Amino acid sequence: MFNQIENSKSQKKFDLAERTLKFGIQVIAFSKEIPVNHITKSIINQFIRSGTSVGANYCEAEEASSKRDFKNKICIAKKEAKETMYWIEMIVNAEPQLKEKARLIWKEAHELVLIFSSIMRK
Numbered sequence: 001m002f003n004q005i006e007n008s009k010s011q012k013k014f015d016l017a018e019r020t021l022k023f024g025i026q027v028i029a030f031s032k033e034i035p036v037n038h039i040t041k042s043i044i045n046q047f048i049r050s051g052t053s054v055g056a057n058y059c060e061a062e063e064a065s066s067k068r069d070f071k072n073k074i075c076i077a078k079k080e081a082k083e084t085m086y087w088i089e090m091i092v093n094a095e096p097q098l099k100e101k102a103r104l105i106w107k108e109a110h111e112l113v114l115i116f117s118s119i120m121r122k
Contacts, residue, residue, distance in 0.1 A: 020055030027051030047087035078116035
């Protein structure tokens with residue numbers, strides 16, 4: 001039974017690591033669809049930075065040296081996911097035709113925020 005619990009925990013960690021990796025890949029792919037102009041150029045850069053940082057910070061949390069370090073890295077991953085939601089709003093404001101595609105990424109960012117919030121409470 002103990003092995004089943006450990007396998008379950010490992011699977012959950014792997015799933016979230018995989019999910020945040022896929023999220024970062026989606027952010028990069030979506031950013032390629034955004035028309036580049038003097039307004040969107042800096043927004044795209046910030047969007048990519050925050051969106052790819054979510055997974056990087058989660059990976060750091062998995063390797064945390066203490067519970068406090070773990071919680072701090074999860075908090076940063078949550079903040080980056082929230083920041084990504086903000087940049088999506090800016091993208092849609094600048095390029096309204098991308099609203100439907102942006103909605104899917106915004107939804108995933110929101111779900112990640114909820115997941116990280118839950119992890120922080122435990």
